[in-house]
Structure formats: C-alpha cells, structure tokens
Amino acid sequence: MKYAIIQSGGKQYRIEEGQTIDIELLDEETNASFKFEEVLFVHDGKKAYIGTPYVKEFVVQGKVLEDTAGPKVRGAKYNPRGHDKHQWGHRQKYTRVECVGIKKARAKKEEASSGT
Numbered sequence: 001m002k003y004a005i006i007q008s009g010g011k012q013y014r015i016e017e018g019q020t021i022d023i024e025l026l027d028e029e030t031n032a033s034f035k036f037e038e039v040l041f042v043h044d045g046k047k048a049y050i051g052t053p054y055v056k057e058f059v060v061q062g063k064v065l066e067d068t069a070g071p072k073v074r075g076a077k078y079n080p081r082g083h084d085k086h087q088w089g090h091r092q093k094y095t096r097v098e099c100v101g102i103k104k105a106r107a108k109k110e111e112a113s114s115g116t
Contacts, residue, residue, distance in 0.1 A: 004043075006039055006072065007038040010024070020098045021099075026095040028095070033062070033063050035063060039058050039059065041055065044083070044102075061099070062099055068096050069085045070094055072090070073092075074087070074088070
C-alpha cells in the first residue's frame with residue numbers, strides 16, 4: 001500500500017492514490033491539476049521515507065474535483081436580564097481533491113552559468 005502524509009493549509013493529511021479528501025480552500029479551478037510539494041512522509045509498500053521537514057524526492061499529484069462546504073455549525077448566546085439573544089452560523093469552505101499519484105520528483109538539472 002502506497003501512501004503519503006502531506007501538509008496543506010497548516011494541516012496534515014494522510015492520502016493514498018485514488019483517494020478523495022477535503023482540504024482547506026485552494027485557489028485552483030475545477031479539474032485543474034497541481035502538485036503537493038510539502039510531502040512529510042512517504043511509504044511505497046517496501047520502504048518509508050521521512051522528511052526533514054519535507055521529502056524532496058517525492059511529490060503528490062492531485063486533481064481538483066469541486067469546491068464544497070462543510071457541515072453547518074450553529075451557536076447561540078442569550079442574556080435573560082436584557083432579553084438579548086444572538087445567534088450565528090458558519091460553514092467552512094473546502095476543496096475536494098483526488099490524489100492522482102504519488103511519484104518521485106524529477107531532479108532539477110543545475111545549469112552551470114559562466115560568470116563574467
């Protein structure tokens with residue numbers, strides 16, 4: 001079983017290939033592909049890779065499915081002396097993401113620039 005632990009929006013998520021998760025709202029369009037480069041841990045079925053703080057050899061490729069909202073959270077406050085009642089509600093916005101693959105990152109070729 002191949003899985004990774006990624007960091008996004010200040011939170012950490014355990015994700016497997018083909019899995020769909022809700023993460024903090026991203027600034028990406030629907031059906032857009034992107035990469036999670038903040039990979040903290042990868043297990044490829046045989047060997048574990050632990051980052052310090054990130055595993056630079058791996059990236060997690062994702063695809064944005066939709067923007068969604070979480071469950072409604074309601075709150076209320078009542079002061080019986082002043083007949084004061086205050087109610088509020090909140091729905092946290094999330095981005096639903098599908099993990100397309102956990103792959104090794106390509107090594108960037110360092111081009112030696114000739115200095116003058």
